[in-house]
Amino acid sequence: MTVTDTAGGSLFGLAYGDALGKPTEFRRYDQITAEYGPGGPRELPEPALVTDDTQMALAVGWALHEASAPTPEVLEPLLRARFLAWAKSPENNRAPGMTCLNACANLAAGMPWQRATVAGSKGCGANMRVTPVGLVPDYDLDTLAGIAQLQAGLTHGHPTGLAAAELTALAVRLPRDGAALAELPGLLRERCAEQRTVYRGDWLGDLWQRPGVTSPEEFIARGWDECADVLDTLIAALRRPDSGGDVCRETGEGWIAEEALASALLAALRHADDPVAALGRAAATGGDSDSIACLAGAFHGAAAGMAIWPASWADRIEYADQLATLGAAWD
Template sequence: MIDFRSRVRGCLLGGAIGDALGAPVEFRSLADIRARCGDAGVRGYLPYEGRFGAVTDDTQMTLFTVEGLIRAGVRTDRGIGFTTAVLRGAYDRWLDTQTLPGPPRQPDGVLAAQPWLYARRAPGTTCLTALTSARKGAATDGPAANDSKGCGTVMRSAPFGLLPGRDPGYVFDLAATAAGYTHGHVTGQLAAGAFAVLVDGLRRGQDLPTALAGARRVLVGHAGHEETTAALDAAVRAARERPVAAETVESLGGGWIAEEALAIAVYAALVHPAPDQVTDALALAVTHSGDSDSTGAICGNILGAWHGEDALPPELLFEVEGRGVLGELADDFVWEFTDARRRLHGEHGPHTRWTTRYPGA
C-alpha cells in the first residue's frame, strides 16, 4: 500500500513538475533556451502565467482522467461495469474549465469546484474541437472525426497505467479508447495505450527497460502500431548509441505528435535512470525546440511511477501549481482502487460523502 501510494503520487506530481518546467520554453528554439538557461538546459522554473511552477492543459486533463476513473469505480456499485464512457463526461467537465470564467454555482464534482483550473493554458485545438463537436451532437460511438495524432492523447493517459490488478492488454485498450474521444488517428490512440502499459509496468515495480519491453509486446499486437513502435525503438537506440544531448532529443522529433512525445520522454528517462537524476532527465526532456511541456509531463509521469514520490526534487515540487489538489486526487485514487474503498462506499453501504465528492453518474 505504501509503495503503491508513493508511485501514484510520484506519477501525478512528477508529471505536473515536468509540465511546469517545460511550459515557459514551449515554442522557443533550442538556441534561445540555451542562451537563457545555459548548456545544462531548463533545471528550474521560469516565469509563466504570472508565477513560477504554473502547469498547462497537460496536468489539467490528467487530473480529469483521474477523477473520471474514480467516478467509474463508484459507478460499479450500481452494477455497471467499469467503463471508459465515464471519461467522456470527465473531459466534458474539463471543457467547461476552458470556456467558463470560474466554477458554476453547483459544480459537478471536486475538480469542477477548483478556481485555479479555469485557466486556459494553451489547450490543444484538437481536444477543444472534438469535445465541443460532441457537445453539439456529433456522433460519440467511435473515435473523433479527425485525423489527428497530436500528443494530447499521451500526456493525459498515465492514470490508466496506475489502475491496480488489471491485465496490461485491458489497460492498453482503456487508454486507447479514451484517446479516441478526441483524436481520430490510430497512432495517437496506440501511443496512449503503449504509454499506459509502460506506466503499469513501472507501477508493478519493473525497471524502465523491462516495462518498455512489455509495452512494446502489447503494442505490436495492434494494427497500425508501426509509427509508435518505430519511435520507441528509435528512443532505445538513441539512448544506447547517441550522445546525451538536446540534439539527440531533437533527432527524435518535436514532440508535437503522440509517438514523438512518448519517444522523447522515454529517451530522457533511459539516459538518466537513477532516482537522484530526476532533474537531469526532466531538464533533457524539456530542453528542445518543440512541445516541451508535454514531453516534460510524460517524462515526469514515467520517473514518478518508477521511483516514487520521494525521488521528486523538492526545489521543484514545493511550488508546482495545484500540488495540494494533485496530492488529494492521488490519495483518493489509491483509496478507490484498494480495499479502502469498502470503508467509503458500496451497493449496500457504507454511505459516506465520498459519493458526493465523486458522483457515479
Template sequence: MTTLDRCRGALLGLAVGDALGAPTEGMTPAEIHARYGRVTDFLTEDAAGTDDTEYAVLCARGLLAHGRSITADDVADVWLDAVAAQRGGFHGAGFSEMVALANLRSGLRPPQSGSDSYEMWSDGAAMRIAPVGILCMGDPDEAARIAAVDASVSHARDGVFGAQAVAAAVAVAMNAHDHRDVIDAGVRALPRDSWSARLVGRALDVAAAAGSPAAAEEALYAEIPLFHYPWADAAPEAIALAFGLFAAHRGDFTQVVLAGVNIGRDSDTIAAIAGAMAGALHGAQAIPERWRAQVARVSGRCITATAGTDLVDLADRLHDAGRQSSALREVAVDGR
C-alpha cells in the first residue's frame, strides 16, 4: 500500500461516509432500523457527499494554494471567493458554516468570525479537516496546528479541538499500521482538561468494556450523545462517537463507516470522520470500488463552486504538496 493510496483513501473515505450517512442524519438507531433495517449501502441512486465533503474541498484548496504557511485570513478568503457569487443553494449547510459566512460577509475576520457564534463548538470544522492530515502526513503536531488555523474561521474552543484531533489522527494514519496509533494521536491532540477529551476518553472506555462491536455501538449510543442539547452536531459528541466506533471495529473501513451511519445523530459527519481515518489507515483499496465511484466527483449541492471536483485528483495533488512540504521542512531543520 502506497502513501498515495492512503491519501486517496482519506479523502474518498470521508466522502463515502458522508454520502452513506446523509439519509440517517438526525435519526435514532431504532428509527433507522424500523425504516431501513441495518443500512449497508447507499440508500438512493444519486447519493453524494454533502457539506462535509464540499467544505473539505475548500480546506484542500486553501492548503494547495498556501501550504503549511496558510493563515486564518487565507482560509477566510478561500471561503469568500467560493461563495461570494453564490445566491441560494447551500443545501444541507450546517449552522456553524452559515453563521461564519454571515460573519465574514459582514466584515468580521477570524478568530472573531468563529468565536462570535452560538455554534462555535459544533463538528463543522472536524468534518472538513482531513486534508490537513494528508498534507501533514506523519506529523500530527503540525496537523493539529494547521487544523486550529483553519477551524478558527468558523469555530472556537471545542469546535477547534475536535478538528485538531481528527487532523492529527489522519496524519498518523497516513503511516500507521495499527488502529490504536491513530486513536492515540487524536487523543494527544485534545487539551487534557477539555470537554472533548473527557467525552472521547469515556467513549473509548465504553468501547473497551463492550463484549463485541455490536454491543459497543449500543453502549456508545446510550452513554455518549448529548440528548439534552437541541442539535446533534456538538463536536465533542461526534468526535467521541467516531473514535469510540473506530476503536470498537479496530479501524476496519466498511464496518466503522457503517457503524457511524447506523448510530444516527449527526451520522454523516460521524461516518465521514471515521471514514477519513480508516481510509488513511488502509488506503483506497479498502473502500468498495462502487462506493468510490459513487462519490469521486463532487456534486456541489451545498457550495456550487465545488461542483465537478475530482476527489482522486485532489488527493493526488495534496499528496504531492505533502511530500514537498515535508522535504522542505526536513531541509530547514537540518540547516539550523
C-alpha cells in the first residue's frame, strides 16, 4: 500500500514528540522514569502544548510554502521575516534557545545574515526546525542541501550545524522516497563522505571566512567529520543489544546538532515497529528531550504517515491547523 500522507505524518509526529518531551526537558532520566515508567511518557499532556521546536519548524515551513522559487535570493528574506516574527511573538515563551534569540536580534538590526549568525554555535536549534525542508516534494537533493544549510546558517554558523541540518532533512526525505528507517544511519554516513569538502557557496556566501580557516573546503569538512563520528557511534550502538535505558548515554545528550540527530535516530530505530514507544523513549532522556523526541516523530511519520499516530491526538495538539495545512500542501 502506498502511503500518501507522510508530510502530515512527519509534521504531526514532530509536534507530538515535542509535546511529550516538553515536560521532561531539563529533568534527569531517573526523575522522568519515576513519574512515567521506564518507557517514558506515552500520552499527550492536557493541554498538548509544544515548544519553540515546533514553532520554529512552522516558521521554516511557511517560508518554504510562500517561496515563489527555491533560491537563496527568494528564501533568505522569507526565512528572516518568519524568524523575526517568531522572536517577537507573545507565544515565544517556551524557553527559546539563546542562540536563536541572539541571532534574531542581529537580523532585526538589519545585519547580513552571515554576520548576524552565532558563528560558533552548533546547538540543535537549527536541527529541530529543518523537517519541512525534507518534506517539499519538488526539491532535488542539491536544493534540499542548500536550503537546509541556509536556514541553519541564519542562526547557527558552525559547520557542524550546517551539515547536521542537511542530514536531518535527508533523514526525513529518504523515508518518503522509500528508504527503510533501518537504512538511514548507513545512508547518512555515506552522505558525510560524499559531501565532505562540498561548500555550497551559492547558498552560504562568505560564511566560511573565519580566523584560522584557509578555505571553504576546510571549513565545511570539520562539520561533516563531526557528523560522521557521531553516526559511527550510532551504528556501533545499534549493533549492541538494547539496554532499555537512556539513549543519550550512547549517542549524546542532544544539546548539539549532531547528537540530537543521532539520539533521535537511535530512539526511532530501537522502536521501529512502535512509533509511540519511540516518542516515549526519546522523551525519557537526561538530554534535550523535546528536540530528540520531535525528530524521532518526524522520522517515523515521514516513513509511514498519519495512520501510525493515535487518531485522537490530531485535534488536541497545538497548532494542529497549521500542521494540517502544510502537510496537505506537500502530500
